[in-house]
């Protein structure tokens with residue numbers, strides 16, 4: 187299999203299971219610079235929508251390769267090494283994907299563009315939308331997500347409220363907590379007030395699991411996440427704590443493990459154990475490919491929370 191530019195995975199997704207990713211914006215075109223970002227820091231946060239990658243090129247690669255992945259993925263996920271809704275050809279992309287496959291199609295978004303009419307209408311076409319909502323006050327939003335300067339939390343909240351009432355698919359709101367930043371009792375009360383007006387399938391609570399963009403970002407504890415989920419549930423908000431990876435990749439002779447590992451690590455750092463679970467191979471088999479990729483200077487090892495993560499060099 188020649189190296190793919192836009193497709194990666196099936197990747198381990200804590201939310202969606204076996205997810206074949208489609209990367210529709212290059213690193214690191216994003217409107218935020220989240221402390222916990224796994225892709226690294228955003229040099230300059232932007233809100234400008236452009237065809238950063240062209241719909242025609244993405245769909246060509248998807249069409250030519252999807253049959254190799256079809257039995258190995260549960261969902262096709264539009265994402266990016268940044269914010270996918272900044273690709274101004276998003277509508278052509280979702281329309282094109284739907285012409286090629288009936289698999290559910292998800293999108294991960296940081297929600298900063300949901301008030302833009304074209305984005306809003308394209309999001310309605312997805313089967314699953316996963317918007318982030320780490321903060322509901324300007325000061326906490328600035329502290330955790332370091333937004334582009336024109337972004338207003340009110341636009342995000344009102345856009346998400348409106349969207350949730352019209353949308354017919356599954357809406358999984360994701361909140362990522364960073365210790366001492368967005369985890370105060372007062373902020374949780376404010377989050378609950380906002381979430382009471384949003385109709386969603388689930389609110390998924392998580393924390394930092396991989397090396398973050400800023401070393402000042404620390405994870406909250408599992409106890410905190412469980413207690414917070416209980417508080418949300420008491421307030422009739424369908425919360426859950428996101429756990430480990432939920433799926434196992436079935437190996438296939440038509441796929442080259444070396445390239446798949448490289449494609450996966452371009453999108454997120456992983457441990458040997460993560461990759462062993464995803465690809466259904468022993469850690470020693472994974473390690474053989476890892477050693478070659480390190481020799482080729484394509485990836486490197488990083489240490490975080492007593493674990494070794496592999497990421498692109």
Ligand code: SF4
Nearest residue numbers: 216218220223268296
């Ligand atoms: S986590 Fe997502 S939204 Fe935040 S900086 Fe990284 S790519 Fe952008």
